[in-house]
Amino acid sequence: MRYFIRRFLFFLLTLWAAVTLNFLIPRMQPGDPAQAIVSKLTGQNAAVDPAQLAAVRSMLGTPNGNFFQQYLDYLGNLLTLNFGLSYSYYPYSVLHMVGQALLWTVLLVGVTQIIGFVVGTLLGTYAAWKRNSFVDTILSVGLSFVGTLPFFWIALLLLFIFSFVLGWLPAAGGYGETAVPGFTWQYIGDILYHSILPAVAILITAPIGWVLGMRNNMIQTLREDYTRLAQAKGLKPWKVAVFYSARNAILPNVTGFAISLGGILGGVVLVETVFDYPGMGRLLFEAVGNKDYPLMQALFLFTTVGVLIANLIADVLYGFLDPRVRKGAQA
Amino acid sequence: MDSPQMDMPKFRRKKGSLSDETSLDNQPALAGTNQGTTPLTAMPGALPDDHQPATRQKLQEIPAPGESVRDDVAASSTRARFRTPEWFQIVWSNNKARVGIIMLAFFVLVAIFAPWIAPYDPQDSTFLGAQAPSWQHWLGTTQAGQDVFSQLIYGTRTSLIVGALAGLLATFLALIIGMTAGYLQGWVDDVLSFFINLGLVIPALPLMISIAAYAPVRGITIIIFVIGLTGWAWGARFKRAQVISLRTRDYITAAKFAGDGPFRIIFKEVMPNMMSLVVLSYISAANGAIGAEAGLEFLGLGDPNTVSWGTMLYWANNGGALVTGQWAWLIAPGLALAFLTTALVLINFGVDALSNPQLREE
Numbered sequence: 068m069r070y071f072i073r074r075f076l077f078f079l080l081t082l083w084a085a086v087t088l089n090f091l092i093p094r095m096q097p098g099d100p101a102q103a104i105v106s107k108l109t110g111q112n113a114a115v116d117p118a119q120l121a122a123v124r125s126m127l128g129t130p131n132g133n134f135f136q137q138y139l140d141y142l143g144n145l146l147t148l149n150f151g152l153s154y155s156y157y158p159y160s161v162l163h164m165v166g167q168a169l170l171w172t173v174l175l176v177g178v179t180q181i182i183g184f185v186v187g188t189l190l191g192t193y194a195a196w197k198r199n200s201f202v203d204t205i206l207s208v209g210l211s212f213v214g215t216l217p218f219f220w221i222a223l224l225l226l227f228i229f230s231f232v233l234g235w236l237p238a239a240g241g242y243g244e245t246a247v248p249g250f251t252w253q254y255i256g257d258i259l260y261h262s263i264l265p266a267v268a269i270l271i272t273a274p275i276g277w278v279l280g281m282r283n284n285m286i287q288t289l290r291e292d293y294t295r296l297a298q299a300k301g302l303k304p305w306k307v308a309v310f311y312s313a314r315n316a317i318l319p320n321v322t323g324f325a326i327s328l329g330g331i332l333g334g335v336v337l338v339e340t341v342f343d344y345p346g347m348g349r350l351l352f353e354a355v356g357n358k359d360y361p362l363m364q365a366l367f368l369f370t371t372v373g374v375l376i377a378n379l380i381a382d383v384l385y386g387f388l389d390p391r392v393r394k395g396a397q398a
Numbered sequence: 399m400d401s402p403q404m405d406m407p408k409f410r411r412k413k414g415s416l417s418d419e420t421s422l423d424n425q426p427a428l429a430g431t432n433q434g435t436t437p438l439t440a441m442p443g444a445l446p447d448d449h450q451p452a453t454r455q456k457l458q459e460i461p462a463p464g465e466s467v468r469d470d471v472a473a474s475s476t477r478a479r480f481r482t483p484e485w486f487q488i489v490w491s492n493n494k495a496r497v498g499i500i501m502l503a504f505f506v507l508v509a510i511f512a513p514w515i516a517p518y519d520p521q522d523s524t525f526l527g528a529q530a531p532s533w534q535h536w537l538g539t540t541q542a543g544q545d546v547f548s549q550l551i552y553g554t555r556t557s558l559i560v561g562a563l564a565g566l567l568a569t570f571l572a573l574i575i576g577m578t579a580g581y582l583q584g585w586v587d588d589v590l591s592f593f594i595n596l597g598l599v600i601p602a603l604p605l606m607i608s609i610a611a612y613a614p615v616r617g618i619t620i621i622i623f624v625i626g627l628t629g630w631a632w633g634a635r636f637k638r639a640q641v642i643s644l645r646t647r648d649y650i651t652a653a654k655f656a657g658d659g660p661f662r663i664i665f666k667e668v669m670p671n672m673m674s675l676v677v678l679s680y681i682s683a684a685n686g687a688i689g690a691e692a693g694l695e696f697l698g699l700g701d702p703n704t705v706s707w708g709t710m711l712y713w714a715n716n717g718g719a720l721v722t723g724q725w726a727w728l729i730a731p732g733l734a735l736a737f738l739t740t741a742l743v744l745i746n747f748g749v750d751a752l753s754n755p756q757l758r759e760e
Contacts, residue, residue, distance in 0.1 A: 077595070084596050092608050215739035217689060219696055220732030223715060227728060231720050238720075326598055333603025337693055341715070351604060352697055355611045367608045370601050378599055
């Protein structure tokens with residue numbers, strides 16, 4: 068129980084830190100941040116758009132209040148989920164825009180990461196079990212190289228080959244222009260059709276970390292006494308590999324899964340941008356391009372909170388999977 | 399081995415294997431470098447610390463990773479002072495690392511001699527735009543009419559500089575934070591560990607994007623700072639773990655009794671014994687920086703008028719390389735990035751062998 072409480076406290080603390088960081092980033096520049104942002108928005112001499120000014124003000128809080136007052140206002144706005152209006156998508160609110168993009172990204176990342184994790188762990192298990200075999204060499208050397216390929220570049224190549232040269236798959240968007248949104252097979256099929264390329268782009272690199280990590284862990288656990296015992300008992304080799312070695316080797320991968328999520332989301336921003344996929348990554352890209360700071364801040368916050376929640380879930384899961392952590396209460 | 403270490407294995411193993419996997423995990427995303435010689439040349443001076451070999455001999459019985467190697471290195475580098483340094487022989491004797499060093503040397507040479515190698519000025523846009531590869535333009539021309547091959551050559555400089563400097567900044571922060579946390583422990587460690595964990599979980603690229611978006615100017619300097627300031631957490635985590643395993647060694651206790659202060663001990667006693675780890679994480683950080691730089695510039699957060707592999711891909715994507723079918727413009731920068739990253743990853747196999755004799759190849 069102590070373990071879970073500690074993890075939850077850590078979650079709350081990181082959440083607070085992330086929220087505060089989000090508050091501080093726009094204020095790190097010298098001078099009045101609101102003024103600086105507005106002048107950046109409008110260029111040197113152009114007139115200030117009142118809607119933009121209002122949005123910046125509501126994002127940054129009352130400019131006259133002191134720093135602490137602004138911070139309290141900011142926290143209050145967060146609790147009521149008031150992120151102001153997006154000025155590149157005026158008159159929509161920031162929350163509305165984030166809400167529209169959220170599900171796309173969660174589905175894309177969720178599905179690809181789970182597939183990547185399962186496939187990667189299985190391949191890693193196999194590679195470690197058949198260590199130094201042909202398959203193992205191909206897997207560990209080949210994947211190491213594929214892993215160095217830039218994420219967004221793979222996406223660009225796929226786009227080039229499959230949409231522009233072969234014309235098999237759509238080049239952009241999350242669904243076709245003629246598609247009627249709704250809970251119909253046609254619409255869902257259309258979404259799947261459009262998500263093939265972004266998903267494949269992520270899936271090419273997604274399992275690599277798990278293959279190599281699992282292989283390393285399992286080479287360790289294959290040497291452990293309990294593995295030897297299982298072999299001595301005369302169990303079938305694959306049973307030993309799966310139920311004794313792999314089972315223990317998988318543990319570090321579970322925490323690794325959560326921690327790597329932050330890095331993965333960076334890649335997703337790039338992939339979504341390449342495929343013009345209507346998720347949070349592309350929205351972030353557009354918000355930066357349009358200097359839509361309220362939207363940008365909210366997207367950063369949502370992304371971070373999402374990763375933190377995923378971490379909390381992984382920590383809790385880890386506690387159930389590995390009783391030693393619960394007993395040791397080592398955080 | 400005393401108690402703090404005895405009750406650690408369980409905890410440490412989890413950590414250790416995690417970090418193994420992280421370092422591998424980093425490799426896809428990470429990329430980096432410069433004159434990889436800079437970090438390496440920093441080592442020989444740090445290694446043979448005259449008052450240490452004696453203490454260390456005793457420690458050899460303890461099968462601690464990293465320790466016994468250090469002895470060999472320290473002992474024999476005094477002997478072999480006028481020949482090739484021992485550390486270089488070890489790294490070089492690793493086949494993977496040798497390939498990596500040769501590849502990196504190639505990139506460094508290309509960067510230094512870019513003006514002589516490149517057939518044209520990379521910014522010269524007087525050529526016919528959007529041309530396919532030809533004898534005049536090996537990789538074709540951009541939409542604006544610049545020579546892609548010349549841009550590729552000059553782009554090497556940007557990647558190497560960003561990798562070197564951002565990696566240096568990140569490693570410097572990681573060293574200070576990780577070593578202080580690991581050595582001092584107590585509440586200082588609690589606070590710093592919290593920041594390390596925070597740095598690990600916060601999605602790096604979105605963070606870099608938000609910071610870069612507020613920057614008053616666009617350009618390579620700001621990118622170096624953003625990457626350096628956000629990229630230290632992995633390194634700090636490694637170093638903290640390493641210091642925790644080193645801090646109870648006899649020679650540290652000896653230094654404490656001799657009246658050395660914590661910072662003197664950290665930098666004079668602990669750090670020389672983890673140089674290979676520092677180099678390892680420097681190369682990883684540089685690798686990450688090169689990847690991050692390309693990503694940021696691809697998103698248009700760099701100065702689109704500088705020549706780099708990231709901006710090349712930015713222009714290729716926005717300038718219609720996909721539509722016009724200019725595969726060379728699209729493929730070349732990505733492959734260059736991948737090869738540079740691979741070179742650094744390969745070198746790290748050799749650096750790894752410095753501290754882990756099991757990984758050495760005879």
